[in-house]
Amino acid sequence: MSAGGSGEAKSSYPPQTTIGLGVVGGLLGIYAGGLLAPSIPELSFIGGIGAICAAIWGADAVRRVASYGLGTGVPSIGLLALGMGIVAALFGLSIGGIAGPIVAFIVACVIGVVIGALANRVIGMGIPVMEQTMTEIAGSGTLLILGLSVAIAGTFDYNVVVESVVKTGFIALIYIAGGMALLHPFNANLGADESQDRTLTCAFEKGAVSMVVAGIASAAGVGIGPAIVTVIIGTVLWYIGFTKYYALVKRDAYAVVGTGLLPSAEELQ
Amino acid sequence: MIDIMANLIWIIVVVIGGALISQSVHFIPVGGAPAAMAQATGIGTGTVQLAAGAGLTGLVSAGYMMSVTDNLPLILASAAVGAMIMIAATMIVGSWVYAYGVGCVPASAKVKYDPLTKYRQDLYVSQGTEGHGLPTVCFVSGVIGAALGGIGGALVYYALMEVGMSVVSTNPNLVAVVTIFSIGIFFVNSVIPSYNIGGTIEGFHDPKFKKWPKAVISSLVASLLCAIVAAIAIGQLSGGL
Numbered sequence: 001m002s003a004g005g006s007g008e009a010k011s012s013y014p015p016q017t018t019i020g021l022g023v024v025g026g027l028l029g030i031y032a033g034g035l036l037a038p039s040i041p042e043l044s045f046i047g048g049i050g051a052i053c054a055a056i057w058g059a060d061a062v063r064r065v066a067s068y069g070l071g072t073g074v075p076s077i078g079l080l081a082l083g084m085g086i087v088a089a090l091f092g093l094s095i096g097g098i099a100g101p102i103v104a105f106i107v108a109c110v111i112g113v114v115i116g117a118l119a120n121r122v123i124g125m126g127i128p129v130m131e132q133t134m135t136e137i138a139g140s141g142t143l144l145i146l147g148l149s150v151a152i153a154g155t156f157d158y159n160v161v162v163e164s165v166v167k168t169g170f171i172a173l174i175y176i177a178g179g180m181a182l183l184h185p186f187n188a189n190l191g192a193d194e195s196q197d198r199t200l201t202c203a204f205e206k207g208a209v210s211m212v213v214a215g216i217a218s219a220a221g222v223g224i225g226p227a228i229v230t231v232i233i234g235t236v237l238w239y240i241g242f243t244k245y246y247a248l249v250k251r252d253a254y255a256v257v258g259t260g261l262l263p264s265a266e267e268l269q
Numbered sequence: 270m271i272d273i274m275a276n277l278i279w280i281i282v283v284v285i286g287g288a289l290i291s292q293s294v295h296f297i298p299v300g301g302a303p304a305a306m307a308q309a310t311g312i313g314t315g316t317v318q319l320a321a322g323a324g325l326t327g328l329v330s331a332g333y334m335m336s337v338t339d340n341l342p343l344i345l346a347s348a349a350v351g352a353m354i355m356i357a358a359t360m361i362v363g364s365w366v367y368a369y370g371v372g373c374v375p376a377s378a379k380v381k382y383d384p385l386t387k388y389r390q391d392l393y394v395s396q397g398t399e400g401h402g403l404p405t406v407c408f409v410s411g412v413i414g415a416a417l418g419g420i421g422g423a424l425v426y427y428a429l430m431e432v433g434m435s436v437v438s439t440n441p442n443l444v445a446v447v448t449i450f451s452i453g454i455f456f457v458n459s460v461i462p463s464y465n466i467g468g469t470i471e472g473f474h475d476p477k478f479k480k481w482p483k484a485v486i487s488s489l490v491a492s493l494l495c496a497i498v499a500a501i502a503i504g505q506l507s508g509g510l
Contacts, residue, residue, distance in 0.1 A: 070464065070468075071464065071467035071468040072301065072315060072316060072317075072463045072464060072466075072467065072468030072469075073301060073302065073315050073468060075315060075317065076315060076316065076317045076460045076463055076464075077460070079317050079321075079456050079460060080317075080456060080457060080460035080461075082453075082456070083452075083453045083454070083455070083456030083457040083460070084453070084457060084495075085453075086449060086450075086452070086453040087450060087453040087454065087457075087495050087498055087499060087502075088498065090446065090449070090450065090499075090502045091498040091499070091501060091502040093502075094501065094502040094504075094505035094506075095501060095502070095505060107498060110494075111491070111494050111495070111498075114490065114491065114494060115457070115461070115487075115491050118461070118486075118487035118490055118491060119461070119464055119487070122483050122486055122487045123461070123464050123465045123483050123484060123487055124483070125464055158505060162442045162445070162446055162506070163442065166442065166445045166446055166449055167441065167442050167445040169445070171445075171449050172449075175452075
């Protein structure tokens with residue numbers, strides 16, 4: 001259970017599990033997608049899978065910090081994550097070369113820990129997990145952006161990413177779709193009956209939606225064929241995520257009842 | 270690799286821009302979710318959305334002006350006016366909705382008399398609410414905040430453009446990359462102060478306004494990090510293109 005302002009969130013999966021999933025899955029997806037797609041463009045979708053792993057991790061970090069109550073709504077922290085992430089991602093790719101995604105990830109963690117420390121020490125938010133979660137949120141935001149960028153551009157080469165993701169404006173799409181995958185799950189599920197598996201399933205489903213969006217955008221980057229592959233895989237993952245999510249909603253709800261159709265004018269007489 | 274020292278002046282300008290954005294949020298009457306239900310004074314949405322709305326409009330106005338001239342005062346003025354129009358339009362339409370849709374008078378719960386009009390406020394605050402609508406003082410405060418936010422956004426954009434121009438004079442990707450960095454820095458600097466004010470503020474007459482130095486100091490540090498990172502990344506644009 002976890003509601004905003006209720007203190008530490010109870011978790012069935014410990015933070016280490018989601019951190020491991022996010023870091024390993026995210027980086028693997030980015031590297032596998034970015035290194036394989038130049039020769040086999042259809043494999044660019046792996047970047048999207050990496051983004052989904054990062055989204056699950058990020059949503060879990062948002063869940064842990066936002067359950068203390070941020071005072072300003074959950075969405076703010078998602079937008080902050082992507083703000084830090086976009087700066088770190090482009091920086092990492094620009095100087096890192098093959099190590100780009102790792103450099104981006106480390107820079108994001110540094111920016112995250114500094115902002116977390118500022119929020120706690122200077123602004124005085126007094127959330128015990130602030131530094132750690134802010135680091136995680138910045139890191140997962142960066143991996144999310146990089147994963148979706150790989151899905152669109154088919155590589156993590158700085159100049160190609162700038163050409164086919166930033167210049168085309170798809171970066172704004174990534175910003176909002178990716179931010180939604182981070183901030184929406186806890187925002188939609190918070191309350192007295194919040195449970196971690198339901199929130200994280202929602203993150204999985206939102207990550208798949210952002211993968212579909214990136215797939216559509218990738219038609220202009222890697223080409224129509226790979227775009228169709230990404231969209232189809234994303235849609236399948238979304239369907240799996242959504243049915244699972246709906247099952248968990250039914251599990252956690254007291255009752256799910258149909259309201260029927262609106263009564264007609266005669267019936268209201 | 271770009272020379273950090275040669276671009277130090279522009280990095281400082283980015284940091285100043287970030288601090289201005291941070292300060293601007295304190296002026297904007299953000300009501301958050303309670304205001305959306307007309308239970309708190311201010312505009313019924315979050316800080317980030319409002320500051321980003323105003324700041325990004327300022328950025329667009331600045332970008333447009335930069336395509337015509339490179340006169341910094343003109344660019345800043347264009348950004349400030351763009352952002353002010355944006356937030357003023359939001360607030361006036363919001364006021365219509367509160368007055369004619371919800372049916373409540375604009376009233377502040379934080380002060381007994383509006384500091385500008387001297388109108389009595391507390392009599393008009395509905396029971397169980399923390400004010401509603403946008404009294405004159407909030408409106409004026411919001412417009413000031415938008416001007417600061419617009420100028421801050423434009424400074425960040427202008428400075429990063431100057432960094433880019435020093436490495437590549439004609440690169441069609443430069444504008445896109447600089448814009449996305451400006452937006453990233455903008456979001457970071459609009460979320461930090463929103464934590465400082467705890468999500469809602471009425472404007473410069475609100476007691477929370479006095480907390481602004483904390484947010485500005487935090488933004489100075491965060492912007493410095495982002496500025497250095499952004500300057501280096503923009504410097505890399507010269508390679509390969």
